[in-house]
Amino acid sequence: MISEMGFAVLIVLYAVGALGSLVFHKHNKIANVWQSFFGIIVACWGIIFSIGAFVLPTNLVFTADWSIFPLLNFSFNLDKLSTFFIFTISLVTLFCSIYGLGYIKHFYKKYDIGLLGFFYHLFIVGMLLVVSASNGLLFLVAWEIMSIASYFLVVYDRNEPDNIKAGFLYLVMTHIGTTFIILALLLMYRFTSSFDFLVIKASADLIPATFKNIIFVLSLVGFGTKAGIIPFHIWLPSAHPAAPSHVSALMSGVMIKTGVYMIIRLFFDMLPPTQLWWGVVVLIIGAVSAVLGVLYALTEHDIKRLLAYHSIENIGIILLGLGSALIFLVLGNLPVALFSLGAALFHILNHAIFKSLLFLSAGSVINQTHTRNMEKYGGLIKRLPRTALFFLIGSMAISALPPFNGFFSEWMTFQSLLVGLASTSILLKSVFIFATISLAVTGGLALACFVKAFAITFLARPRSSEATHAKESDLALSVAMGSLAVICLFFGLFSGYLSSWFLAIASSLQSLVVTTVYPISDKLVTPSGSGSVSALLFFIIFVGTALVVVILIKYIINQNQKIKIGATWDCGVNLGSRTEITATGFARSIVLIFAGILRPSTQQDIEYHDSEIRYLPKSKIINFSTDDVYRSYIYQPLKKGIAVLALSAKNIQSGNINIYVFYILIALIVASLLV
Amino acid sequence: MNIVFLQFLLGVLFLTIIFLHLSKKNSNSVLAYGLQSLVMALIMFDSFLVTPNFQLLLVIMVIVIVKVVLAPVFFMKLLKQHQLTFLVNSYLNIPLTLITLTVLTAVAHSTKLSPLTTIIPNHQSLLALALAAMLVSVFLIINRKGALSQALGILSLENSLVVFGVFAGLEQSPILQIGVIFDILIWLVIATVFISMIYKHFGSLDTSLMKNLRD
Numbered sequence: 014m015i016s017e018m019g020f021a022v023l024i025v026l027y028a029v030g031a032l033g034s035l036v037f038h039k040h041n042k043i044a045n046v047w048q049s050f051f052g053i054i055v056a057c058w059g060i061i062f063s064i065g066a067f068v069l070p071t072n073l074v075f076t077a078d079w080s081i082f083p084l085l086n087f088s089f090n091l092d093k094l095s096t097f098f099i100f101t102i103s104l105v106t107l108f109c110s111i112y113g114l115g116y117i118k119h120f121y122k123k124y125d126i127g128l129l130g131f132f133y134h135l136f137i138v139g140m141l142l143v144v145s146a147s148n149g150l151l152f153l154v155a156w157e158i159m160s161i162a163s164y165f166l167v168v169y170d171r172n173e174p175d176n177i178k179a180g181f182l183y184l185v186m187t188h189i190g191t192t193f194i195i196l197a198l199l200l201m202y203r204f205t206s207s208f209d210f211l212v213i214k215a216s217a218d219l220i221p222a223t224f225k226n227i228i229f230v231l232s233l234v235g236f237g238t239k240a241g242i243i244p245f246h247i248w249l250p251s252a253h254p255a256a257p258s259h260v261s262a263l264m265s266g267v268m269i270k271t272g273v274y275m276i277i278r279l280f281f282d283m284l285p286p287t288q289l290w291w292g293v294v295v296l297i298i299g300a301v302s303a304v305l306g307v308l309y310a311l312t313e314h315d316i317k318r319l320l321a322y323h324s325i326e327n328i329g330i331i332l333l334g335l336g337s338a339l340i341f342l343v344l345g346n347l348p349v350a351l352f353s354l355g356a357a358l359f360h361i362l363n364h365a366i367f368k369s370l371l372f373l374s375a376g377s378v379i380n381q382t383h384t385r386n387m388e389k390y391g392g393l394i395k396r397l398p399r400t401a402l403f404f405l406i407g408s409m410a411i412s413a414l415p416p417f418n419g420f421f422s423e424w425m426t427f428q429s430l431l432v433g434l435a436s437t438s439i440l441l442k443s444v445f446i447f448a449t450i451s452l453a454v455t456g457g458l459a460l461a462c463f464v465k466a467f468a469i470t471f472l473a474r475p476r477s478s479e480a481t482h483a484k485e486s487d488l489a490l491s492v493a494m495g496s497l498a499v500i501c502l503f504f505g506l507f508s509g510y511l512s513s514w515f516l517a518i519a520s521s522l523q524s525l526v527v528t529t530v531y532p533i534s535d536k537l538v539t540p541s542g543s544g545s546v547s548a549l550l551f552f553i554i555f556v557g558t559a560l561v562v563v564i565l566i567k568y569i570i571n572q573n574q575k576i577k578i579g580a581t582w583d584c585g586v587n588l589g590s591r592t593e594i595t596a597t598g599f600a601r602s603i604v605l606i607f608a609g610i611l612r613p614s615t616q617q618d619i620e621y622h623d624s625e626i627r628y629l630p631k632s633k634i635i636n637f638s639t640d641d642v643y644r645s646y647i648y649q650p651l652k653k654g655i656a657v658l659a660l661s662a663k664n665i666q667s668g669n670i671n672i673y674v675f676y677i678l679i680a681l682i683v684a685s686l687l688v
Numbered sequence: 689m690n691i692v693f694l695q696f697l698l699g700v701l702f703l704t705i706i707f708l709h710l711s712k713k714n715s716n717s718v719l720a721y722g723l724q725s726l727v728m729a730l731i732m733f734d735s736f737l738v739t740p741n742f743q744l745l746l747v748i749m750v751i752v753i754v755k756v757v758l759a760p761v762f763f764m765k766l767l768k769q770h771q772l773t774f775l776v777n778s779y780l781n782i783p784l785t786l787i788t789l790t791v792l793t794a795v796a797h798s799t800k801l802s803p804l805t806t807i808i809p810n811h812q813s814l815l816a817l818a819l820a821a822m823l824v825s826v827f828l829i830i831n832r833k834g835a836l837s838q839a840l841g842i843l844s845l846e847n848s849l850v851v852f853g854v855f856a857g858l859e860q861s862p863i864l865q866i867g868v869i870f871d872i873l874i875w876l877v878i879a880t881v882f883i884s885m886i887y888k889h890f891g892s893l894d895t896s897l898m899k900n901l902r903d
Contacts, residue, residue, distance in 0.1 A: 670838070671779065675830045678823070686800045 015065035017075040020091065020145070023062060024138055026055040031134035038127020045117045048130030052110025052137075059103025059141070067096040074147070074211070082150075084208055090147035093521040094282070098144035098274050101362055104500075105266045105369045106137055108493040109259040112373050115487030116259055119380055129169055133260065136162035136268075143271045149198040149208035156194070156271075160187045163268060166260045167252045179251035186248035190238030194275075197231035200224055214283045214523060225284055229291050232279050233298075240272030241325050242332065243302045244643050249325060250309070254317030254385060258376020261317060262369035265324045270361050273331055277522070280339060281354065285524035292339030293444055299332025300451035307458040308607055311465070312639045314596040315385045316375045319466060320368065323411060326455060327364040330426060331357045333448055337429040340441065342524055348540035349432050351525055355515035356425030363418040363504060367410035370497035374404035377490050378470060381483035387469045387596045389480060394471040396483040401471040403494040408463035410501040413456050416552040417501045421508035421537060424546055427452060428539045461603060469596040476590040506548045509536040597637050604639065612640040691814075694734060694855075698814055701727045701851060702821045705844050708828055709778075709785055714836055718763040721840050725755035728847045735854050747865045754873050759843065762880045763836065769884070777833040785831060789824055796820035807856045814855045821848035835883050846872060 014022070030051030037043040066073055077087035091099070113133075117126060139159025146152040164187070168180035198208065204220040205213045220228070238245040253265050276295075280287060306326030313319040334357030341350035377400040378393060379385055394401040410417035413424075430452060433445030475481040485491070504511060513534075519525050536547035581588060604613050616636040622629040665676075704724035711717045729751050736744045778785060795801065796819040805815040825848050828841035852858075 671830050671833070674826060678826045678830060681826070682795060682823070685804065688803070 015062060015069060015073075017073065017089070019058075019062045019065070020073070020075075020089065023055060023059055024141065026051060026058070027134045027138045027141070030055060031131045031138070034127045034130025034134065036127070038125050038131075041121040041126045044126040044130055045114065045121075048126075048133060049110050049114040049117075051134065052106060052113065056103045056107035056110060059099055060107065063096045063100035063103060066091050067093055067100070085150040085154075086148045086209060087151055088147045088209060088211075089145045090211060091145055093518045094274070094277065095145050097358065097362075097518050098270070099141060101270065101365050102137065102140050102144070102267050105263060105365050108369060108373070108497050109262050111496070112262075112376070112490050112493035113257075113259045115489030116257070116376060116380065118487070120257070124169060124171075129166070129257065132162045132165045132169070136166060136260070136263070139163075140268060140271055144274050147210045149202065149210070149213075152210075153191070153195065153198070156191065159268065159271065160184075160191070163256075163260075163264060166257065166264075167255045169257060169260075170255065173255070175251070176255040179248075179255040183248045183252035186238055186245070190235045190245070193231045193235030193238070197228045197235060197279075200228050200231070210278075210283060217284050220284070222288075226288065228284065229280070229288070232276065233294070236272035236275045237298070238272070240269050240276070240328050241302075242298050242328055243305050243325060244647055246302070246306075246325050247641075247643055247648060250313075250318045250321045253321040253324065254315060258317075258372055258379065261320075261376070262372035265321060265372055266365040266369040269324060269328060270365065273328065273335070273357075273361060276335065277354070277357075280335075281342075281519075281522040281524050283523070285342075287339050287342050287524060289340065289343045292336050292341075292343060293441070294336075295332050295339055296336030296444055296448050299329045299334075299336050300448045301329070302326070302332065303329025303455040304451045304458075305329075305610070307455050307462060308604075308611060309639075311458060311462045311600045312604055312611060312613075314387045314469075316378065316387050316390075316466065316470065317372070317385050319387075319462070320371050320375060323371075323459065323462070324364075324368060326459065327360065327368065327411070330423060330452065330455065331360050331364070333357075333452060334360060334426045334429060336448070337426070337433060337445075338519075338525075340433065341429075344436075346432075347525065349429060351516055351519045352425065352540045353429035354519040354522075354525065355512060356422055356429055358515040358518055359425060359508070359512065360419075360422035363410070363422045363501075366497055366500050366504065367407045367417070367419055370403060370407040370494060370501060371411065373490070373494050373497065374400050374407060377486040377494065378404075378483075380486055380490075382477065382479040384477070384479065387466065389477040390470040391476040391480055391590055391593060392472070392474045393480060393483055396475075396480075397471075397485050399485055399491045400494065401467075403491075403498045404471065405467055406498040406501055408467050410505070412460040412463050414460070416505045416548055416555055418504035418508065419501075421505055421512075421546070421548060423452070423456065425512070425537060428544055432539075432541075458603070462600075465596055465599045469594075469599065473593045474588075474590045476593065506552055507535075508548045509534045509538075512537050601637060604637075610642070612642060614638055614640065691810075694731065695814060695817075697727050697731050697734075698817050698821075698851065698855075700724075701731075701847065702817055702824070705821055705824050705828065705848070706789060708837070708840055708844060709789065709824070709831065710782065714767055714834075715764065717837065717840055718760050718767070721763075721843060722756055722760040724844060724847055725751070725759070728851055729756060731851055731854055747869070750866060750869050754869050754876070755843070755847070758873065759876050762876060763840075766836075766880055766884060778831045779833065780831055788827060788831075792823040792827055793820040796823055807858075811855045815852060818848055818852035818855055822852060835886060839879050839883065843872070843876075 030048055033051065034044050034048045037047055072093075073089070073091035075089055077089075117129065120126060120129065136159060139155055139157075139162055142155030143152060143159055146155050164180055164184050167183055168176055170176050201213050201220065202208055204224065205216045207213060207216075217225075234245065238248075241249040249269070253261050256264060280291060303326050306322050306324070306329055310319050310322035310326065313322060334353050338350045338353035338357065341347070341353060375385075377397065378390065381397065382390060382393075406417065410419040413420045415421075427449070430445055430449040434442060434449065436442045436445060475483075535549055536545050538545040586592065601613075604611050614637075616638075618634040618636075620631045620633075621627045622631045701724050704720045704727070707720045708717050711720065729748055732744070732748050732751065736748060780788065796805075797816045801816075801819065802812075805812050805819060807815065822845060825841055825845035828844060829838050832838055832841065
């Protein structure tokens with residue numbers, strides 16, 4: 014079954030899932046069970062199929078013989094890179110579908126469940142086709158399926174006006190990105206006379222270096238917009254939170270990686286030889302995206318927007334690995350290039366896992382509290398203990414704390430950057446110093462951000478009646494979150510074994526083909542062998558320390574102490590939710606350090622008991638917000654410019670037939686002269 | 689017919705379009721158009737003499753009926769019906785119009801457009817002049833404010849296109865040509881009715897004034 018037939022089964026079953034959801038759209042329960050059942054079953058098959066295809070000695074290359082247009086071939090190439098992405102998509106889909114079984118219930122009688130299932134399955138099919146298509150036009154069709162289906166999922170909760178706005182912004186940005194992608198594909202077609210990726214790969218030498226550079230820029234903007242790199246990210250913090258939580262998990266965990274997939278496919282597989290400045294640009298964009306992404310996350314008190322900004326940060330970290338790999342490739346240091354690309358691939362998988370876990374946990378919280386505002390949470394650890402535990406594991410993983418998976422991919426990225434510090438070129442050395450500092454700062458800030466997110470959400474006392482009356486979520490939700498949490502730990506513990514898998518993917522790409530056999534080891538080792546980290550050792554130390562602390566406290570320190578329950582010393586003030594630190598207050602000190610970038614603004618409204626003397630304040634409201642510099646300095650001026658241009662263009666429409674014929678004459682003469 | 693005579697006929701056709709640009713009387717313009725259509729029919733007749741095809745002869749006869757007889761008669765009747773001193777105003781004055789005509793003719797003869805004019809190398813000068821006639825006809829539509837002059841511009845453009853097609857050896861099948869002629873006949877009837885209605889309602893045929901209809 015690990016053949017083209019197996020892949021066809023995968024796509025067809027998702028199609029059946031989509032159509033069946035529509036058929037049963039009038040029966041909420043059946044539609045829910047249908048879409049979740051097919052989601053789970055087909056995702057399981059996707060995982061089995063991708064692993065099977067991965068271990069095959071040759072790539073699965075095939076063309077479906079029902080092409081309608083001469084340039085559009087339904088050709089697929091399932092190499093190691095593609096199967097890795099199919100595995101990642103299927104893995105996340107599996108747990109999102111399990112989660113959906115319980116989560117979708119709150120949409121009953123509110124929205125059409127069948128429609129949700131239809132677009133959910135269509136969205137997954139779109140992603141699978143994107144990472145397996147081997148023809149430019151087929152790829153564009155798949156890209157559009159993915160984008161349009163995800164748009165309808167973003168606006169699914171259409172009673173919220175903000176969601177409609179977010180969907181519109183997403184649709185506009187995604188199509189601006191697609192325009193750049195089309196231009197890049199057309200340029201490749203111009204020189205290779207084919208849209209087939211394998212043909213383009215074989216005749217990439219026909220593309221002049223200048224045009225390769227143009228293709229690089231166009232692709233980076235096009236795919237970077239989907240990946241959410243700064244400054245093309247503005248759609249992401251609005252669109253991802255707007256979708257239902259299990260879809261947010263898929264969008265943030267997997268969809269944005271399709272942009273990264275194409276960046277890898279183009280620059281490592283199809284268009285070598287690589288240019289040095291490509292790597293430098295990718296590295297700088299990665300560093301900027303990582304730092305700014307986490308900084309904006311810190312300012313957020315909307316839990317899903319916070320997680321969405323962390324996606325930008327993590328895409329930045331992935332780009333740091335890719336940028337390093339491109340640079341080392343040009344410098345001829347293949348082992349480090351491989352290691353860097355392996356780090357990026359590992360982080361792609363890790364981020365997909367822990368970000369899905371965090372979005373699903375956030376969904377569980379939102380389901381109970383009916384708000385995304387973290388200021389309305391508090392004390393949920395007692396009411397949603399399982400969710401709290403899973404969110405904590407996700408937070409530790411994204412903050413790169415061992416023994417969870419996030420630590421190990423970031424460690425690999427760090428090691429790559431540290432090798433770059435030894436560059437002889439001052440420019441490269443500076444870029445690597447900048448990237449290393451960015452990654453270090455990002456790690457620290459991410460930890461601070463998740464201390465805030467976890468503490469404000471789960472610790473202290475409830476700050477709203479919804480939080481007070483919250484209950485643990487459905488079993489399906491817990492199973493999905495729990496499984497992802499276990500995988501976070503599993504992928505961390507076995508990172509040493511997994512790394513050989515990533516290095517095998519990296520070495521299968523055209524520019525990195527090496528015959529080196531990577532030893533399978535329980536620990537991660539740098540290419541030079543000078544550094545290593547053992548996840549199992551970490552785990553043993555971690556568990557051992559925890560045991561020692563528990564034994565010390567329980568059996569030695571507290572041995573003769575009895576538990577006394579009494580009032581907390583409170584300076585004479587009753588402790589309540591109003592005395593707790595808020596998310597905004599927690600982040601304020603860090604935001605002020607980066608005031609130059611974030612441009613925070615504070616507005617104070619004070620009401621006095623004695624309005625004339627203004628000595629006794631009655632209440633004090635502080636509005637602390639940060640300016641969206643991209644909106645203010647890039648997109649708003651751009652919008653104004655386009656509006657002015659549109660008004661000028663209106664003058665063309667004069668209503669005079671003579672003018673219209675004049676345009677025709679000019680066009681005729683110009684076209685004749687050009688042709 | 690020899691090539692010199694064909695050149696002469698094409699020259700006459702081109703000059704009639706120039707005349708349409710300069711003419712200040714509508715009746716003269718209509719007569720010039722009739723002459724132009726006759727010249728076009730003669731050029732097609734030459735094509736018939738080279739390759740005798742009675743279907744082509746039928747086409748030529750229809751052309752003569754529609755373009756040489758019916759169209760001028762329609763327009764003349766229209767002029768008489770409204771006792772028209774239809775507008776022959778133009779956007780550019782005579783000197784500027786002549787300069788533009790010269791530029792367009794030069795463009796048509798330029799080497800940049802040689803891929804078009806060398807479709808049949810022996811006919812290069814003829815094709816260049818036919819192309820110039822096309823551009824000059826389009827300019828007639830642009831430069832004139834009166835609806836009748838614009839209608840004559842469109843018909844001249846059609847004549848120039850046919851002539852270009854003949855010299856380039858691009859004649860289509862006679863059935864298709866009859867279809868095109870029928871199309872023109874219908875267009876002529878509709879245009880005449882519209883021109884008449886526009887004049888009745890607005891007392892003017894200055895299309896530049898009709899832009900106020902937008903609101």
